[in-house]
Amino acid sequence: MQEEGQESREIYIYDTGEGLVFSYGPQHPGTGHFRLIVRVLGDTVLEAEPDPGFVHRGEEKMCESKTWITNVPHLERPAILDSAGMLYPYCLAVEKLMGVEPPPRAKYLRALMAELNRIGSHFYYFALYGVFLGLPTPFLWCFGDREFIVDLVQFIGGQRITHSYFVPGGVRNDVLARVPPRLVQHFRTWYSEATGKRPSESELTDDFRKYALHVADFIDCRLDYYWDLILDNAIFISRTRGVGRLTPDEVAALGAVGVTLRASGLRRDVRVDEPYDAYSDVKFEVPVLTEGDGYARAVVAFREMRESLKIIRQLIEGLPDGPFKLKQHPINIRVPAGEAFARAEAAHGEMAYYVRSDGSDKPYRVRILAPSFRNLIVIPYTGRGKRIADIPVIYWSNNFWPVEWDR
Amino acid sequence: MSELHGANPKLAAALERLKMVLGDKLQGVTVDKKIIKVNVASGALVEAAAILKEMGFDHVKGVTGIDLIALKQSENAIELIYHAGAYLDGELAPYVVNLSTKLPRDRPVSPSLVKIWPSAEYHERETYEMLGVVFEGHPKLKRLLLPEWWSDIPPLRKDYRPPGRE
Numbered sequence: 016m017q018e019e020g021q022e023s024r025e026i027y028i029y030d031t032g033e034g035l036v037f038s039y040g041p042q043h044p045g046t047g048h049f050r051l052i053v054r055v056l057g058d059t060v061l062e063a064e065p066d067p068g069f070v071h072r073g074e075e076k077m078c079e080s081k082t083w084i085t086n087v088p089h090l091e092r093p094a095i096l097d098s099a100g101m102l103y104p105y106c107l108a109v110e111k112l113m114g115v116e117p118p119p120r121a122k123y124l125r126a127l128m129a130e131l132n133r134i135g136s137h138f139y140y141f142a143l144y145g146v147f148l149g150l151p152t153p154f155l156w157c158f159g160d161r162e163f164i165v166d167l168v169q170f171i172g173g174q175r176i177t178h179s180y181f182v183p184g185g186v187r188n189d190v191l192a193r194v195p196p197r198l199v200q201h202f203r204t205w206y207s208e209a210t211g212k213r214p215s216e217s218e219l220t221d222d223f224r225k226y227a228l229h230v231a232d233f234i235d236c237r238l239d240y241y242w243d244l245i246l247d248n249a250i251f252i253s254r255t256r257g258v259g260r261l262t263p264d265e266v267a268a269l270g271a272v273g274v275t276l277r278a279s280g281l282r283r284d285v286r287v288d289e290p291y292d293a294y295s296d297v298k299f300e301v302p303v304l305t306e307g308d309g310y311a312r313a314v315v316a317f318r319e320m321r322e323s324l325k326i327i328r329q330l331i332e333g334l335p336d337g338p339f340k341l342k343q344h345p346i347n348i349r350v351p352a353g354e355a356f357a358r359a360e361a362a363h364g365e366m367a368y369y370v371r372s373d374g375s376d377k378p379y380r381v382r383i384l385a386p387s388f389r390n391l392i393v394i395p396y397t398g399r400g401k402r403i404a405d406i407p408v409i410y411w412s413n414n415f416w417p418v419e420w421d422r
Numbered sequence: 423m424s425e426l427h428g429a430n431p432k433l434a435a436a437l438e439r440l441k442m443v444l445g446d447k448l449q450g451v452t453v454d455k456k457i458i459k460v461n462v463a464s465g466a467l468v469e470a471a472a473i474l475k476e477m478g479f480d481h482v483k484g485v486t487g488i489d490l491i492a493l494k495q496s497e498n499a500i501e502l503i504y505h506a507g508a509y510l511d512g513e514l515a516p517y518v519v520n521l522s523t524k525l526p527r528d529r530p531v532s533p534s535l536v537k538i539w540p541s542a543e544y545h546e547r548e549t550y551e552m553l554g555v556v557f558e559g560h561p562k563l564k565r566l567l568l569p570e571w572w573s574d575i576p577p578l579r580k581d582y583r584p585p586g587r588e
Contacts, residue, residue: 068567075552076577076584111456267509270481270541281509289516355456356505356518358483367518369486369505373493384484384505391544421567 034061039406041069045147047417051394051410055403063398063406065391071421078381083109084346086378088179093385093419095176096139099125099132100361101419102181105381107291108357108370109183112350119335121185122292127330128171128180129359130323134234135164136362137320140414141245144313147407148254153245160237163202167230170194170223183348185340194226202230210236227331231324238320246310246317255309259397259409262307271393272386273364274315275413279307285360297329309412316414347376363387363414388420432513433458436477443473459503459520464532467523471504471538478511479519482535485545487553491527492580499524500553502532504542525555534560552578 034056041050048069054062074093078086090105091098103125110116117125138161145153165175171190172178180187199221206229207213219229245251261271266279276283284301286294302318304311352374358367364386371380390413398409440460441448447466452459462470483505490497504521508514525532534557536543546557547566554576557563565572575582 071567073577267480268540283509283515353456356520367483380488382486
């Protein structure tokens with residue numbers, strides 16, 4: 016360490032060169048601490064360089080000083096709205112190392128939680144997409160409706176967002192059979208309001224399955240309104256169409272993930288390519304568009320929510336009975352020496368972990384390959400030559416989460 | 423070879439090709455349920471990557487560096503892994519090939535693979551700051567996540583002790 020006062024700060028970006036340089040961020044440019052260093056000439060962007068790292072917490076280093084199970088709560092923090100997606104591949108990788116498989120009920124509950132989180136996260140995507148373009152209404156709508164998803168997540172996992180629900184070997188707790196009547200009553204009013212249906216006392220009861228299926232119905236119904244509000248909105252279309260366009264070859268070369276990938280015509284989804292847990296038992300489509308622009312990405316995200324609802328219905332209807340977790344020590348599990356690579360489809364895209372064990376109670380190395388980090392390269396690539404007003408679309412259309420790429 | 427190897431002829435062909443071209447420089451291939459891993463000598467990294475790219479692995483999912491000094495069988499080396507995947511080729515999409523090499527810990531220098539896999543650019547920058555691996559020929563090898571004034575050793579090296587965790 017250098018002595019105090021001697022540290023050298025290299026602020027390299029504001030100095031020379033053509034055009035004017037300005038900083039987009041780092042105090043929440045829309046969402047999350049992130050800075051985009053933009054060089055402009057008139058209204059034309061010459062260069063847009065991401066400068067991440069404002070919330071870097073050294074998760075990978077942290078993993079090396081915690082045990083296999085106590086790593087769970089902090090590993091879900093990179094993207095709190097999608098904590099299931101963040102944790103999923105970690106559990107899969109550790110299970111691969113241990114050579115175990117979770118019981119069927121755990122597989123279904125995990126997939127269910129992952130899909131609920133995906134919908135919650137996509138709601139956030141639309142909420143902020145609106146804010147980025149100066150449409151504040153989607154924010155209020157999305158957060159209002161997301162609340163019913165969060166209620167369900169809380170009922171299953173015990174917490175609204177960072178639920179630490181997944182553990183290597185299963186899930187932390189089983190889902191209860193009965194939903195608190197207070198929750199059902201509250202939901203019933205909004206359900207009737209949105210769908211126009213009046214479910215009888217026997218249709219919508221405090222039975223978990225019935226309640227969850229009705230929540231899926233409710234969200235499905237609300238999505239029709241979202242199409243009119245956001246995706247069929249003339250302002251939204253004119254701001255996003257043709258912005259940040261990528262061809263299939265370009266996304267493949269850049270290694271982009273999630274909606275960016277699928278909006279450019281590539282049908283790649285880990286849930287289909289390499290099915291894990293309960294995903295081999297459910298039927299769904301992978302929405303794909305070929306335009307590859309900001310609008311196509313929003314449409315893909317929208318359709319993904321519909322597909323997630325389909326998956327949720329199938330999972331709830333087919334939820335098997337039985338144990339929800341392997342019999343193992345609650346805190347200290349034994350993981351044999353070796354290395355494993357596992358991936359899963361998180362809300363923001365393909366999430367992967369490389370895990371190495373040396374046989375001790377702590378991981379030797381945990382590498383978090385976060386989807387947002389992989390999409391980061393898309394910003395400088397698509398930003399060049401665009402106009403200043405396009406920056407919010409170029410940034411947000413890729414479904415980013417700054418804390419996730421900082422880790 | 424295990425069942426994964428037999429399952430996909432394209433993957434088998436890629437691994438076979440690596441074996442044929444690299445010869446002795448290919449130090450080992452692991453194909454099992456946990457991981458598909460190809461170990462090459464550090465001099466053969468570019469060649470191996472070019473072959474993988476040609477065989478359909480069009481992007482990398484990440485670059486991992488591991489400091490091997492604290493292992494039970496301690497090695498004075500840094501392991502570098504490129505996690506290569508396929509998007510355009512649907513048959514190869516279920517597989518991720520982990521291309522690995524070992525660099526001397528005192529002077530971890532490796533050729534950059536950005537020319538072969540543009541997607542490796544930011545991952546290599548992260549490995550540079552976190553483990554001190556220098557990528558020769560990288561277009562912009564500078565800090566990404568760490569603050570500009572960071573002056574300690576690279577934090578993911580095993581001899582770096584985070585303050586307050588002694």
